[in-house]
Amino acid sequence: MSSTPPIAEDRAPEGDHRPSQLRQLAAASVGNTVEWYDWYAYSFLAVYFADQVFPKGAGNSLVPLLSSFAVFAVGFFMRPVGGLLMGAVADRRGRRAALTLTILLMGGGSLLVALTPTYAATGVLAPIVLVVARLVQGLSVGGEFAASTTFLVESAGPGRRGLFSSFQYVSTTLGQLLASGTGALLAALLTAHQMGQWGWRIAFLVGALLSLLGLWIRSGARETLPQAPDADPAARPAATERPADRPGLFEGLRRYPRQSLLICGITAGGTLAYYTWTTYLPTYAQVNAGFDKGEALTVGTLSLVFFALIQPLGGLLSDRIGRKPLLLTFALGFAVLAVPLLHLVTDSFASLLLVQCAGLVLLTGYTSIAAAVNAEVFPARVRAAGIGFPYSLTVALFGGTAPYVGTWFKQAGHAGLFPWYVAGLCLVSFFVYLALPETARRPLDG
Structure with missing residues (x-):
């Protein structure tokens, strides 16, 4: 019986001046947790803010909630666009640049949700602001998988790509649990009236603040694309790509x-x-x-x-x-x-x-x-x-x-x-x- 072939050597961090693999793992995982916290917080708290943002239909109290879930769906279908655009940023400018952009977009979208005015105060502007915020978050979460997937796997040491890969769904699940836990805690501490008036905004403000934490952790990560402008010069190929040689937006689909x-x-x-x-x-x-x-x-x-x-x-x-x-x-x-x-x-x-x-x-x-x-x-x-x-x-x-x-x-x-x-x-x-x-x-x- 033939022996198992040796596991191939992947690029791994070397030297004392590069961030450790643990830092690489944290940069992807913590940021991904924040991304999914912000994404899921919307679905858990929609029941509280729906009446604030959407007008009620004649004789139908479910209209605001249905409208809020329709906006949720709009964000979902922005994810392919985000996957394409943020993926292109990751392939052209580097994985770290894309990860920075996705977490900034998610944090900005979460802040915008927190600051969304009420329909009573601004009329149709309220649902418009919410839609824009959700579009931004959809772009972000679509790009997050593309960028963090490549970053995680490229950061893995020899024979560890599967292990590093698993943290994609560890962090996604933690984000979901954190969102549900935050919603449950707020509901336990505040009255239903307080939650409907202003309490739901706290969860989104927390998400915006957590995005800053994720941004800080990602700022110290090592770039894993050798051709990226901020990659380690020692890791770059001998003939670095010129801007004109960088992949086009649809090159992956076309080639x-x-x-x-x-x-x-x-x-x-x-x-x-x-x-x-x-x-x-x-x-x-x-x-x-x-x-x-x-x-x-x-x-x-x-x-x-x-x-x-x-x-x-x-x-x-x-x-x-x-x-x-x-x-x-x-x-x-x-x-x-x-x-x-x-x-x-x-x-x-x-x-x-x-x-x-x-x-x-x-x-x-x-x-x-x-x-x-x-x-x-x-x-x-x-x-x-x-x-x-x-x-x-x-x-x-x-x-x-x-x-x-x-x-x-x-x-x-x-x-x-x-x-x-x-x-x-x-x-x-x-x-x-x-x-x-x-x-x-x-x-x-x-």
Whole structure:
């Protein structure tokens, strides 16, 4: 039996004057946590500020809330644009420049939400300001994945790309938990009237301040793109690219169409399973099994903590045995088990916790290494933009619509079809994973 080939040596920080790998990991992770805190704070607090920003429809008190969620969706579909634009910045000016820009945009968007005037005071200007803020945040969060993915994987030391990759979803989950925790704390400390009048603004001000912390941490990070203007001169290639030689906005799509389609196939099943199990499952349990709303949120929180803790284990495992075994286990597991797992959801606390945690273990086969797998598809020259646009577009089409599709099936009287929809899309991704080459032990294309 042949021995396992040695893991390829990736570029790693050298010398005493460069930031440590821990600083690199913190720069990506802390910033990403702040990004997702700001993003999720909107959805958790919409119920409080909707009446302040949107006028009520005649006889329908749900109009403000529906309007606020429509603005949330607008921000979601700005993410592909952000993935393309911020990815291009990362490929032309460097990963650190893009990471600085994304966190500034997210912090600015959060501050703008906090300062949004009321409809009673300014009329239609209030929802306009909120829409602009959400567009800015959509651009930011779309670009964040592209930039932080490339930065994390390029910062990893030898045989550690999977481990570093796992912190993409560790930090995303921490941001989600921080947002829900902040909302819950404010609701516990303030009255409902205070929350509706001004309390909700505090969470967004906190987000803007946290963005400054993320900006400070990222300012000391090491640039990982050798061609970037502020890269270490010792790491630059002998013939540094001239500005005219830098990649164009659509170069990744134009020169690497197969790789762009691969990103879509890699992502489709994973993003649907992710948003189903981390975001929609508590609502699914309420709608289809009559589960208590408060207990559903408790189960969701406990499951997310468990999910964050097991991500590094998946990343480490992929560095030892490769990416494909984890991807295939995830996709085949969901293709076979999504339907029976969702049918096991009852109004029992234990059943929902078991179903959610079981699904999250399988999902870790995708989430813990998604950043590494995506980064290993494209060369460094177009890596960020090449990942950013097809990834964010696929997330918007399949992940962001998961709650809507699940609810639509229920309203149409075919609630049992939604689990089959999840299983079917994961099966599509399974065949994509079968065709992927194993990249764990290949040197990262610089």
